[in-house]
Amino acid sequence: MVQLLNSYISLVIERVTMTDEQLVKECVSGSQSAQKKFYDLFAKKMMGVCLRYTNNYEEAQDVLQDGFIKVFNKLPDFESKGSLEGWVRRIMVNTALDAYRKAKKYQKDVDVDSVGFMLDSKDFIVESINADDLLKIIRAIPEGYRVVFNMFAIEGYSHKEIAEQLGVTESTSKSQYSRAKKMLRKILIEKNFVEESERGH
Known part of the structure; x- marks a missing residue:
């Protein structure tokens, strides 16, 4: 009984301490539980990124969804050389920029010269x-x-x-x-x- 309990505890610890590389490997293998864990791990932070580039929550949700589709499609190419979060973030930013470029032409000259404040x-x-x-x-x-x-x-x-x-x-x-x-x-x-x-x- 004690041995069984120890084995269970070891399994739980192993799941909790899963490395980014292991998580990516399981996602690529098609594990739905790993993909859910991956999404839950990054969704909140990436939503914050998407909100900064969009005009409302609905647009941010669309960017987030498109971004995660790209992330999961590109996961086989992740080489574990850098931060997984940084890699996901870069894809989200690029997805947001793609949406921005599609939505409107880049704004250039808006007269704000009368605003006399500098921000350090x-x-x-x-x-x-x-x-x-x-x-x-x-x-x-x-x-x-x-x-x-x-x-x-x-x-x-x-x-x-x-x-x-x-x-x-x-x-x-x-x-x-x-x-x-x-x-x-x-x-x-x-x-x-x-x-x-x-x-x-």
């Missing part, structure tokens, strides 16, 4: 802002600016990579990012997350 990177580490509020603030800026801001400040793309992905020049990417920072700074001040006296010069 430190302003995004504001303890009083929870994840939901930060998401709402980011989604409050025009879609074109939001996409560039997400790619550069959050996903870590270079302006050269952004330009290639969106079919614009590097200078346009930099301009969009600068204007996004100004608009976000303005919103942060309006919502009293940042003091107006802290504005950059």
Whole structure:
């Protein structure tokens, strides 16, 4: 009886501590339980990614669904050399960008020159802002600016990579990012997350 219990405990521990490589292998082999575990593991985080690139929850759900279809189709190609979450995230971002490009032509020149605020990177580490509020603030800026801001400040793309992905020049990417920072700074001040006296010069 004790031996049976120990065997059961060992099995549970093995399932809990399954590595990313093992999980991918089981998903590729067609295990539905592994695929469900994979989805449950990443769905919430990836939904957050999709929400930042879309205009509403329904659009984000569509991107998430399309993204996971691509993820499962590409799983056999995952080489376990880097982070599995990072790999899934990159596919989700690319799926969101595909949806964005299909939806509308990239926004270029919106007159926000009258917004005289500069946003320093430190302003995004504001303890009083929870994840939901930060998401709402980011989604409050025009879609074109939001996409560039997400790619550069959050996903870590270079302006050269952004330009290639969106079919614009590097200078346009930099301009969009600068204007996004100004608009976000303005919103942060309006919502009293940042003091107006802290504005950059």
